[in-house]
Amino acid sequence: MLIEATALRKFFSLSGGRQVHAVDEVSLGIAEHEVVGLVGESGSGKTTFGKTLIGLHDKSGGEVRYRGELLPARYGAADFRKQASEIQMIFQDPYGSLNPRMTIFEIIAEGLAIREGRSLAALRDKVVYWLERVGLHADHLSRYPHEFSGGQRQRVGIARALIVEPKLLICDEPISALDVSVQAQVVQLLGELQASMGLSMLFIAHDLSMVRYVSNRMAVMYLGSLIELGPAEDLYFRPLHPYTQLLIASNPEPDPEHERQRQDQLISGEIPSPVDLKAHCRFAGRCPKAEARCFEERPALREVLPGRLVACHLL
Amino acid sequence: MSKQSFQLSAADFAPAPPATHAERIVRPSLSYWQDAWLRLKKNRRALSSLYLVIALLLFTLLGPWFWTQDYTLQDLDMISQGPSWGSAALVVEDPGAWEGVRGDALPLPQGQELGATTQLTVEGAATTQYVRLYWNAVPGAQHYLIYRNDHAPDSGQDLGLPLGETLRPEELSFADRLQLRPQTYWYTVIASDGLTEAASGTTLAVTTERAITTTQARERGLEATVGASVQLPAHPFGTDYLGRDVLARIMEGARVSLFIGIVAPLLFIAIGIVYGGICGYFGGTLDIVLMRIADFVIALPFLLFMILFRIGFGIGPGESGIFPMLLALVLLSWPSSARLVRGQILQIRGEAYVQAARMLGARSLYLIFRHLVPNVMGPILVTLTFAIPMAIFTEAFLSFIGMGVSPPTPSWGAMSNEGIRTMLSSPHELLFPAFFISLTVLAFNLLGDGLRDALDSRLRSRE
Incomplete structure (x- = not known):
């Protein structure tokens, strides 16, 4: 494994000593050249997991090893500096992820300028190369982020992350803020870059259908816990956990014929508050198949079928 | 209806030439400040107030070069004279x-x-x-x-x-x-x-x-032979109760009023940037302790403490009282700008581009000067433009109630205070300084309004 999280935890403290269990004992590894898709509803903790994994949040518990080396629980500027050439991230919001006062050139060159301390002018050729590689043009260099569309900005964000040639890329819902037509372009671009650079990727999204095209394996999170993990296609067509089944069943079909036949199985209720969770199955309250023991004991993630890990008592 | 008229050939199905790039931007590229300036220029009210502010500054700084009358010279023959354009005298x-x-x-x-x-x-x-x-x-x-x-x-x-x-x-x-x-x-x-x-x-x-x-002719540097006809200085704004030229005093008073009005906000906003920046950037216990101190200062009754400061400093004979007033204004006004900067820094620190820069290994100083400072400059500039009229008005008010600069130093507030005693017999002594206070406060407020609109990122096009 290139990077491996073991029982990673991230709690946020609230007033009155209460805690939000954003990520609760998640163990997940990403192999070299592998793309892992991480899906879940809003509030399931998938973004927090991604950010805790690479040090943008301090870890509350558990450990993360990168190439077998333990990463610090709390990051300082020097720690980020050390891992800058290895791990990079693409952010969800294409508006907030680019500094409005900097030109596209300055934004993309930032990583090299910080790492090598060279003047910006010396980096021009490399920046132009990356700008064109993500599908933009050299005459965009001196422009400012507000002049670009969401898809173009996301491409700038990709160029900024990849210019330092990292080995691992965390993509935090890179397509959820984009139009559907642009989503496909960005996913395609990421797929191409992943293949040509041999990148490992953690692809965080809430849209399963898009994720399965780029992922080797898929992981499903619910309320801070990892509940299912398996090969992407296998998991998508044969979901095992009741929650994954409902999640995939609620996904609309693009074909109207199929869409009409699809049985809409709504998940009853809202995702519960992640504050002061009880020690039983996180999904028990909303699970159509829940039994008595689901309300007593928290199921561990175990291998049900070869390569398929599920956290459910019923399997 | 003929069906043969519509013929298709294989050439009709040739793929369209690929677009070199789907979206080409043809508008000239504008930085944040260029864009704000363009928007300010479109706002006629803000632009005219900007010209007014520039005119006021020129009036204050260059005026005494052209209007060379001594603002301290008393002409007891010309007490409380209305506006006049000079006259010959024997x-x-x-x-x-x-x-x-x-x-x-x-x-x-x-x-x-x-x-x-x-x-x-x-x-x-x-x-x-x-x-x-x-x-x-x-x-x-x-x-x-x-x-x-x-x-x-x-x-x-x-x-x-x-x-x-x-x-x-x-x-x-x-x-x-x-x-x-x-x-x-x-x-x-x-x-x-x-x-x-x-x-x-x-x-x-x-x-x-x-x-x-x-003797008077000699004092004014005029020809002092008996029987000669000399030209007396003009008093376009009249003279005050001691026969001093009101225009010269307005110019000198503007130096005092604008000095306090501009230097005090610059100082307390500079303190606010450093203080609020430290609170917002480092956070934690330091932030909590420092912000409680700021809250304490905000809770002090402003006018009471301005007066107490002035009494505490005790202005001695021959002192103008400008420095104690400046100090008191700065000491009492910095927390609001510190709060503003802290809030801005907290907000920007959570932005994805700051996280991206951290991921790329940026050090604190780089983050502060490359990402945080440029993005808080807009709101700080707006605060500064609104703080200036506030400081001018505070100075004028305190001088008006006799708690500001001490005579003979002219300031617009002090002149209004002197003028109000002769308000009915010679209203020009009150009207001119009061007019300049109002004009300046209005001009800076309108400019601040325009700047806020021009710099507001919500109004910028996002697509």
């Missing part, structure tokens, strides 16, 4: 001591009433410096009463109160030096036997000419 001798004209006391013939004064004459030229009158003795007069009127008196009834009186029967002259203006006066001299006044007197119309004495 140079006359210093009044000095005039022994006057003396005659003999004439006994009153038996059975006669006191008669009217005769031969009322002006000695020399009648000027605004002095009018010297003499007359013939009236038999039986013990002394004489002199009346001055602005109009020809009908009878003895509307003479009003006497301007002065002689003390002895031998004194047959009177020198009038009381606030003479260039106009015609009607002097009436009436003899008195010590108990009753004569039934009638003699009236003489005297037209005075504007004049200055040789």
